[in-house]
Amino acid sequence: MDEKTWHRRTQVPLVLASLVYLIAYSWRVIGGLEGVAHVLVTTVIVATWALFIVDYVVRLSLAKDRRVWFRTHLGTLAITLIPVFRLVLLLRVLTHVPGMRPSAGSRLRTQIMVYGAGAGVLLIYIASLAVLEAERSSPDANITSFPVAVWWSCVTITTTGYGDFFPVTWMGRAVGTGVMFSGIALSGIITATLASWIFERAARDHDDAEPATRGQMRQLLAKVEALSRPAAEGDAEGR
Amino acid sequence: MDEKTWHRRTQVPLVLASLVYLIAYSWRVIGGLEGVAHVLVTTVIVATWALFIVDYVVRLSLAKDRRVWFRTHLGTLAITLIPVFRLVLLLRVLTHVPGMRPSAGSRLRTQIMVYGAGAGVLLIYIASLAVLEAERSSPDANITSFPVAVWWSCVTITTTGYGDFFPVTWMGRAVGTGVMFSGIALSGIITATLASWIFERAARDHDDAEPATRGQMRQLLAKVEALSRPAAEGDAEGR
Amino acid sequence: MDEKTWHRRTQVPLVLASLVYLIAYSWRVIGGLEGVAHVLVTTVIVATWALFIVDYVVRLSLAKDRRVWFRTHLGTLAITLIPVFRLVLLLRVLTHVPGMRPSAGSRLRTQIMVYGAGAGVLLIYIASLAVLEAERSSPDANITSFPVAVWWSCVTITTTGYGDFFPVTWMGRAVGTGVMFSGIALSGIITATLASWIFERAARDHDDAEPATRGQMRQLLAKVEALSRPAAEGDAEGR
Amino acid sequence: MDEKTWHRRTQVPLVLASLVYLIAYSWRVIGGLEGVAHVLVTTVIVATWALFIVDYVVRLSLAKDRRVWFRTHLGTLAITLIPVFRLVLLLRVLTHVPGMRPSAGSRLRTQIMVYGAGAGVLLIYIASLAVLEAERSSPDANITSFPVAVWWSCVTITTTGYGDFFPVTWMGRAVGTGVMFSGIALSGIITATLASWIFERAARDHDDAEPATRGQMRQLLAKVEALSRPAAEGDAEGR
CATH class of the missing domain: 1.20.5 (Single alpha-helices involved in coiled-coils or other helix-helix interfaces)
Incomplete structure (x- = not known):
């Protein structure tokens, strides 16, 4: 079997695995699990993680030129090593739904907006989970519950930054840095899409002066x- | 009577109703009404709200294909259920004033700027009312007067976020999240409109090299x- | 004499007057003048202000159709009534320097950048003066010196908003709101100009596929x- | 020897010198050197600085028309006088690597993104060093370690500004102002590049309606x- 066939066949199971991962991770963080439940859910998380690593290793070994494959699939490596990034896969799947394939014109703008909104919501959710798990362990933390973590994520992704809540652990700050830069990228996407729309509207109605x-x-x-x-x-x- | 006829005939009364709603809501929040006055004004608010719900139900029942109408009028549903959103209707009305209809060229840019400025001012006003009503009930609140609420809205919509004032109730934080994201959209509109203007200016004067x-x-x-x-x-x- | 001749002849003296105004205003605020010096400098400020009002009244009386002139010169009215806005005149003058007239292509971008940078620096300077004068009178103020006011202006115009310094008087907050929105406009100008540059660069080198x-x-x-x-x-x- | 020949020949040594400068500066700030080590590393810093000044003076004296050269090389003067700016040279070198020369199309976008990301990372690193060195001397400082300085830089360059950490010395605030404005420029670059990409995508697929x-x-x-x-x-x- 070659690498492409393997990748095509494993896509659906891996999407389901990442959904399981997200649910288990959410449960562990929000539920504040302890004892047996914590062990069980953590086992599920590690198992799904292992699945992705196995998939990566198999794809690398099936590739014709492993060096070329490694160099051209650095994103896949990042997605495999940092579990949080993997969930972006769920959005990549959206583009495979019929009628959501990247295309031209105003449909493209709708798709970018839908994808951007989806990525924004998913990012706020995951960042809230990650920052809460990181901060919970610290005695100085001020982000101590899931709703507060969501509020902090919203304040951070819009780069408002009141300073009523902020991460104090290094893991939490790393999450915060990611959220801030994602926020800048998201606001860039919104502005660029609006610009595309305004340009098209401004061009209408004077057809004779058009290229x-x-x-x-x-x-x-x-x-x-x-x-x-x-x-x-x-x-x-x-x- | 079909749905379009109904919608055309009820537009003016509904705009007046939403103006009444805005004035009554403002009065209740800023005036800090109590006793009989509070009951009276709240009755007016509920009555105008009821008007919009009745309008929605009538339009849905008049629609030829109710499923299609429901799916293509989700925005109308949102405007009907959340009273605050309804006031955006007032701005939608602006586009019906002669000479304000969406058109092409630099007139479009003027319209976008006027609409954006109007939406911004209305948003700051409504958000200030909403956050004040939400926060007033909390003993830990720091947004306790209308002028402070307006200052907080300005600091939030520009995503500056000093942190001298911030919402502490969940309702207030929901309002804040809306204001932040609106701020990003508004700054996107400003940037995109400026870009359109710069592009057109940059294109002038070298007509021979133009498309x-x-x-x-x-x-x-x-x-x-x-x-x-x-x-x-x-x-x-x-x- | 008609209105245009008057306007052409009074432009240079009025620019000098606004420079005197800026220097006198700066001196009063930064110097923290008291006694005779305060009275003297305030006299100069009021005198220059009077000059602008006289100029406005004369132009209005010289206009052919006063109603039309009033309606088309609302900006002139704003500049006349609010002294701080008047200093933007100094930048408007820049566009009269040879080689700085608005023109097309990459020269336009340079001009926008130069004008934007000039407006930004002038705005930070004026806002620092205005906020300091407003806050100095309040016992709760934390913006109490000119360097701190400049630092606050920079933090505000970039919409960073640490919250280490913030206005507490209503006059100071009005200044702050102006600075925040100017900051959004300035960052919009930077983004739009960069976009224009990137688009032109991206279009080069594949001339055959160009319009x-x-x-x-x-x-x-x-x-x-x-x-x-x-x-x-x-x-x-x-x- | 003329100025261009000199410049071509000294480029590689000067890049190496600026690398040495960066390493020595990093070592002095992060290592918190004292005694002999501090003197030694400071000597290296001053020596590399002297190299750049010598290079500037030689280039000025070799120039055909020194006045013209001075006026057209103000950037070179800034880079020579403020050591921190000099390190941007390291990124300018990147554009000399084969395949990284500024060119058209989507390759341009990739280059801008790579250059922007590089400049962003370098800026965060240098700003963290500079703010730490400035703040360390102040007893009121809250930015007292290198990791905290990096976190502060990230919070500042994205204009989030929680206010958990902020500079209190004037040197630190000058660094902060630079970081904020760089952040606005960087987010402008991201938005403009995204806009260019969206416009190109939106134009595809309806070739017949294209210019x-x-x-x-x-x-x-x-x-x-x-x-x-x-x-x-x-x-x-x-x-």
Whole structure:
């Protein structure tokens, strides 16, 4: 079996595994599990994690040129090593739903907005889980419950930063840094999409001053073509 | 009567109702009403709210295909259920004033800027009312007067977030989250409109290097058309 | 004398007056003047202010249609009534320096950047003066010196908002709100100018895939014109 | 030897010198050196600084027209006088690596993103060093360790500004101001690059409605050229 076949066949199970991972992770953090329940849920998390690592190793070994594959799949490596990143996979799946494939025009803008909103919500959710798990262990922490963690994520992703809540552990600060930069990227996506929409609206209604279309050009080329053919025939007949 | 006729006839009364709603809501929150006055004003608020719900139900029942109408009017549902969102209707009305209809070119940019500024001011006003009503009930609140609430809204919508004032109730934080994300959208609109303006300015003055216009193209197509007709006639005569 | 002649002749003196205003205002605030010095400097400030009001009244009385002039010069009114806005005049003057007139292409971008940077620096300076004068009178103020006011302005115009310093008076908060929104506009200008630059760079180097130019079009139109004229003459001679 | 030859030959040594400068500076700040070690490392820093000043003076004296060179190389002067700015040179070098030269299309976007990310990381690193060195001397400082300084830089460059840490010395605040404005520029670059990408994607797939290309135009011009030549020959023969 080659690498592409393997990847195609394992996509659906891996998406389900990442959903299981997300649910187990959410349960452990929000539920504040202890004792047997904690051990059980952690086992599920580790098991799904192991699945992704196995998938990565198999894909690497199946690849024709392992060095090339490794270099061109650094993103896959990141997704495999840091469990939190893996959940972005769930959104990548969205683009496989019919009617959600990347395409042109105003449909593209709708898709970018839907994807951006989805990524934003997922990011706020995951960041809230991650920061809560990191901060809970610290005695100086001020982010001590899940709703507070969600509020902190919203304040951070919009780069508002009141300072009523902030991470004090290094793990929590690493999560915070990721959230801030994601926030800048997300606001960039919103601005860029709005710009694309405004430009298209501004271009409408003065069609005569618009750039000539390639369609018009093909029409013209065909006409000139037709014009030069009979002329050449006429020339031939005239001799 | 069909749904469109109903919608056209009820638009003006509903705009007036939403104005009444806004005034009554403002009065209740800013005036800090108590006793009979509070009951009276609340009755007006509930009555106008009921009007919108009745309008929604009537429109749904008048629709040809109720499932399709429901799916394509989720925004109307949101506006009906959450009273605060309804006031955006007031701005939607602006686009019906003659000379304010969405159109092309630099007029579009002026309209977007006017609409954006209007939406921004309305949002700051409504958010200040909503956060004040939410926070007033809490003993730990630091947003305790309307001017402070307006200052907090401005600090939040620009995503500055000093942290001198911030919501402590969950309702207030929900309002805050909405204000932050609206702020990002508004700054995106400003940037995108400025970009459109700069692009158009940058394009002026080097007309020769500009994309050929569709007008030029139509001129050329007509000329080639005229060129090929007499040539064909000449051919016919020459034979 | 008509309004335009008056406006042309008074521009240079008014620019000098606004410079005197800025220097006197700066001196009063930063110097923390008292006694005779305070009275003297305040007299200069009021005198220059009076000059602008006189200029406004004269221009209004000289205008052909005073209603139209009033409606089309609301900006002039704002600049006349609120002294702080008047200093933007100094930057408007910049566009009259040779080589700084608004023009097209990459020169436009340089001008926007220079104007934006100038407006930003002037805004930070004026806002620092205004916030300091407003806050100095309050016993709860934390912005109590000019350097601190400048630091606060920088933190505010970038919408960072640490919260180590913030205005506590209503006048100071009004200044702060202006600075925040200016900051959003300035960052919008930076982004839009960068976008214009990136788009132009991205368009270079694949000239063949670029939109056909109006210059090429005029060339083609002339060629087709020339093509159709001798053909018509040939037809005429052939008969 | 002329100025250009000198500049070409000294580029590689100066890049190495700036690397040595960065390492020595990092060591002094992070290591918190004292005694002999401090003197030694400071000597290295001063020596590399001297190298850049010597380079500047030599280039100025070698220039054909020193006044013109001075006016057109103000950036070089800034880089020479403020050691921290010099390290941006390291990134300028990146553009000399084969395949990283500024070029058109989506490769340009990748380069801008790589350069932006590089500049961002370098800026956070240098700002953390600079703010730590500035703040360490103050008894009121809250930024007292390198990891805290990095966290502060991230919070500042994204303009989040929690206010859990902030500079209290004037040198530290100057660094902070630089970081904030850089953050706005960086987020502008991200937004502009995303906009360029979205515009290109939005343009794909409706090729017929796209502006006619210059390639199509050249094709057409050649065809009309060919059309007019035989016609002229035909005319000549016909006489």
